[in-house]
Amino acid sequence: MFFHIQLERNMQLHPRHFGPHLRDKLVAKLMKDVEGTCSGRHGFVVAITGVDDIGKGLIREGTGFVTFPVKYQCVVFRPFKGEILEAVVTMVNKMGFFAEAGPVQIFVSNHLIPDDMEFQSGDVPNYTTSDGSVKIQKECEVRLKIIGTRVDATEIFCIGTIKDDFLGVTSDPGAAA
Amino acid sequence: MARGRRDDDEEEFDEEEEEEDLEEEEEEEYGGKGRKKRGRSDFIDDAAVEDDEEDEEDEDDDDDEDFGGSRKKKKKKKKMKGSEFIDFEAEVDTDEEEEEDEDAEDDFIDDGRGADLGEEEVGRRPHRPTTFLTEDQEDVEEMERQVYERYAKSSHVEYGEEATEVEQQALLPSVKDPKLWMVKCAIGHERETAICLMQKYIDRPELQIRSAIALDHLKNYIYVEADKEAHVKEACKGLRNIFNSAKVMLVPIKEMTDVLSVESKIVDLARDTWVRMKLGIYKGDLAKVVDVDNVRQKVTVKLIPRIDLQNLAAKLEGRDVGRKKAFVPPPRFFNIDEAREMHIRVERRRDRDSGEYFETVDNMMFKDGFLYKTVSMKSISSQSIQPTFDELEKFRKPGDDADGDMASLSTLFVNRKKGHFMKGDAVVVVRGDLKNLMGWVEKVEEENVHIRPKMEGLPKTLAFNEKELCKYFKPGDHVKVVSGVQEGATGMVVKVEGHVLIILSDTTKEDIRVFADNVVESSEVTTGITRIGDYELHDLVLLDNMSFGVIIRVENDAFQVLKGVPDRPEVTLVKLREIKSKIERRSNAQDRSRNMVSTKDIVRVLEGPCKGKQGPVEHIHRGILFIYDRHHLEHAGFICVKAQSCIVVGGSHRNREKPGLNTLNSKLENLKSPFRDSPERPPRGPAGRFGGGFRGGRGHDPLVGRTIKIRSGPLKGYRGRVKEVTGILVRVELDSQMKVVTVNKNDIADGAVPSTPFRETARYGMGSETPMHPSRTPLHPYQTPMRDPGATPIHDGMRTPMVNRAWAPMSPPRDNWEDGNPGSWGASPQYQPGTPTARPYEAPTPGSGWANTPGGNYSDSGITREGSPLYGSAVSPYLPSTPGIQPMTPSSASYLPGTPGGQPMTPGNMGLDMMSPAIGGEGEGNWVMPDILVNIIRPAEYPHIGVVREVTMDGSCRVALGSMGDDEVVTVLQGELEPVRPKKSDIIKITSGGQRGLTGKLIGIDGNDGIVKLDDTYEVKILEMSSLAKLAAL
Secondary structure (H helix, E strand, O other): OEEEEEEEEEEEEOHHHOOOOHHHHHHHHHHHHHOOOEEOOOEEEEEEEEEEEEOOOEEOOOOOOEEEEEEEEEEEEOOOOOOEEEEEEEEEEOOEEEEEEOOEEEEEEHHHOOOOEEEEOOOOOEEEEOOOOOEEOOOOEEEEEEEEEEEOOOOEEEEEEOOOOOOEEEEOHHHHO | OEEOOOHHHHHHHHHHHHHHHHHHOOHHHHHHHHHHHHHHOHHHHHHHHHHHHHHHHHOOOOOHHHHHHHHHHHHHHHHOOHHHHHHHHHHHHHHHHHHHHHHHHHOHHHHHHHHOHHHHHHHHHHHHHHHHHHOOHHHHHHHHHHHHHHHHHHHHHHHOOOOOHHHHHHHOOOOOOOEEEEEEEOOOOHHHHHHHHHHHHHHOOOOOEEEEEOOOOOOOEEEEEEOOHHHHHHHHOOOOOEOOOOOEEEEOHHHHHHHHOOOOOOOOOOOOOEEEEOOHHHOOOEEEEEEEEOOOOEEEEEEOOOOOHHHHHHHHOOOOOOOOOOOOOOOOOOOHHHHHHOOOOOEEEEOOOOOOEEEEEOOEEEEOOEEEEEEEHHHEEOOOOOOOHHHHHHHOOOOOOHHHHHHHHHHHHHOOOOOOOOOOOEEEEOOOOOOOOEEEEEEEEOOEEEEEEOOOOOOOOEEEEHHHEEEOOOOOOEEEEOOOOOOOEEEEEEEEEOOEEEEEEOOOOOEEEEEHHHEEEOOOOOEOOOEEOOEEOOOEEEEOOOOEEEEEEEOOOEEEEEEOOOOOOOEEEEEHHHEEEEOOOOOOEEOOOOOEEOOOOEEEEOOOOOOOOEEEEEEEEOOEEEEEOOOOOHHHHEEEEEHHHEEEOOOOOOOOOOOOOOOHHHHHHHHHHHHHHOOOOOOOOOOOOOOOHHHHHHOOOOOOOOEEEEOOOOOOOOEEEEEEEEOOEEEEEEOOOOOEEEEEHHHEEEOOOOOHHHHHHHOOOHHHHOOOOOOHHHHHHHHHHHHOOOOOOHHHHHOOHHHHHHHOOOHHHHHHHHHHOOOOHHHOHHHOOOOOOHHHHHOOOHHHHOOOOOOHHHHHOOOOOOOOOHHHHHHHHHOOHHHHHHHHOHHHHHHOOOOOOOOOOOHHHHHHHHHOHHHHHHOOOOOOOOOEEEEEOOOOOOOEEEEEEEEOOOOEEEEEEOOOOOOOEEEEEHHHEEEOOOOOOOEEEEOOOOOOOOEEEEEEEEOOEEEEEEOOOOOEEEEEHHHEEEEOOO
């Protein structure tokens, strides 16, 4: 789920950046530092939409770096248990398949793939129904439900299922080709 | 256990009978009578009394002997009848009291009973028939009475008020009671010995022992109850199972009860429990109990047969099978068809007891491939059996459902640790009426667990036995395995199958099957252990044999290491001691395009088995990269590749700049890298090295492509690019005239200035890459500053000169300008190598490559750089020029906007000023130039003298105080500066006009004019004094 929230961060700025463009520097650095990161509480920071406030800088003794408290608005993405997501399959193996929804990696175990789908190894490993009508392979888009999340320092890992109504492949560029 | 009696019992018995008749009439007075009798002999009395009673009851008291057997039966039945029984009981009750009083005398029967009533009950039954059989009628009679007596007593005990603790205590043996002796006998003949003793007593009633006991669990010994050791010895004499020499040991009174107390340890062998075989070829094998025969102490178990069919076939055919082999056939399901093929007769029989059909081969019963074997209870162990998953899996046959699992559960539950359930655990009821009810643990009391049921409408908490509950997890729960093979692993529950969970391990991304019981919910993420000693998962380690690798898995006492062997993944298992050290040194490597690769850079594998993989570099060692690709499932995601077969993502193919992706730092690194790692670049002339770097690769004369200056001859001073070298002649394309001329090789000079330090820096060769763009040249210069003075500005230098140009509208004029003053600055003394001042001067030439500058000046500098290509030469001299422009570049701004005075040294500016006539006008006001001496005039301050070091964009200057410029550097506004008027013979700098920036010597002053001899050209000029500034003596 996406959220637009305000976050705060203490930015350390090298003294060489002091000058007329300090603010720009700070914002640029903020973006570089923050966008794409992940925190357990808020999830992935997708984009910074605005800087609300830059507080007074505090010079750090010894280094000359200056710490600015910066408040910024950003869009974050955090997956939740039970959330339905659409994701792109990135890898298929006999244990299941991995899919990505933006920065989030989701694993769908073969236990959570409908029983009528079987793993087919080969050049393009895939899961196929017995009648061959549905095929899950790399690059497919699937709609899945997250049943568990694990939050690390740098990533959020999810386990999903497609063993439910209205879940499964939504489009398959591979099949069309 | 056998009970003996004194023979006088029997003898007196007859007398008793007579008496009986007499006494019959006075039955009411039974009690009193009894008492009377007891005076004589307790026992006799007692028996007699009872007999009387019997007779009355039976109503056929004529002849005991006749009735013997039948009567006994009737009597017994009647005895059990309520009312009479109670009557009787009351009477006996009194007896008993007295009996106990008199115990001390000699009533051993009662005594024995008193001590161990319960035991007696248990023990007596099996022996009763024997006694009856061996005794004659009279004996029967007596036994009858005995039986009565005993039942009466026991029933009394049973039905009476609950025996209090004290009463129980009273029953314990005391010093007055006969003692228990332990006698050694032949092993395995304990029971037999006991019976012999019993028989002996019957045959020879004079023996003074009271009982003999054989215990099942005690081998090699029997107990004999007697008052004296001598009695025991006497009784044992002559028994073949008791050794004469055998010592008779006294059992301490305190331990007497223990000897006969029934062990409460009941082996709970229920159906469906898991057991292990203790003996034979199945030793250690897991088996499942299918039937228990407690009477015969036999158990029928289900096993996976270990049968060598060939051997079996041979045996059945009567062939010699040979001696028993050491080889134990592996467990395998029995396949009838297979057996038939081997001509083994398989019969199908119905089991008598269970009514099930079994395939029978050679007296072995099979069903569904399992072997059903009936074994003694002693040959199996049922304690703390923890079947492993594999074993259970084997036992699972298709079609088995969760019920089968439930069975294994029962065993598992036994092995639960204490404190298995904790408050808050989600549990599910697995047995009983409330099966499948879910809830949460509220409270745990010993074996009872109170749970809060999930379902509404139920009481707030329900208590369950621990064994009825099982932990429950939902898919998606993050759990940690706390026991079993997978102990320590964590993962997310993917599927729940009964009490078995399928977990996706966090680290290996593999499925693990575990029992729900072995798991707790946890947010922790581990693979189990992640470190042994100093080494941790994912460390790069040096191994014994000087090979190295990354630890990809930590096992109990060893590491799995992915070795640093490219091409194919090689994993070895190493012990802690086989690891020499951890490699922590951070090194770099070069990718295929000679981009610098350092750890954390993202690279893509271009060739080899892992082609196409991509990920951050985790370790680098000896040109081998360990890349972590989270999509790579093997080897914990690590890929080992040669640095040469990778490319840095975002790096250019020929260039080491990584736009955007990297931090400033890495950029720097990249920039620097070429020095270290472009071995490809052949060192050329000391001066000519830079610039043409890559072009040198063409294999031509190194001169080709270089920018040179013509030093002598009619075309002296022209610059151009070497097109071709033929022997001593060089064809040069003149930059200014668009024509190619041929000159003598000796007449040309590399365009570079001898200021080597710069040149070194300039080596970057970046500019050289695009000879097309004159603008490139400035690049180099940028670098220079980075090296020495400016430090920070360097980066900007790296930036595309194009931009600079585009942004600095003035740059084009440069060329013109140069055209305009070809010689002028060539003459300036600042060219001398090593003078920092020189740099700024060199600067103005950025465009010079194009400019039609006559090369004279350059030649003057005296450097013959044969090899330097066009650009190289162009570059070097100008190095400094660019810095001037730099500030204008937006890019630079973005990079070091804050640097005060960073790059400001605006030689460029000046140059520009000079070039553009328009600006030239302004030049007046903008007289401040580096290296001139100035007075700093600040209000309320004494004027200081200083040397201008740099002029920044915003018009302020950095001025080093002191006439030599060797004091501290301050930043001042131009308005606060005043040039120091030069005096005669001073070295000056021209600050305005056409010759701005040139240096010379003031050879004379004429009023407002100064006579200046320019350093470069030795021309003498007359200039306004106001346009001259004194140079700092450096």
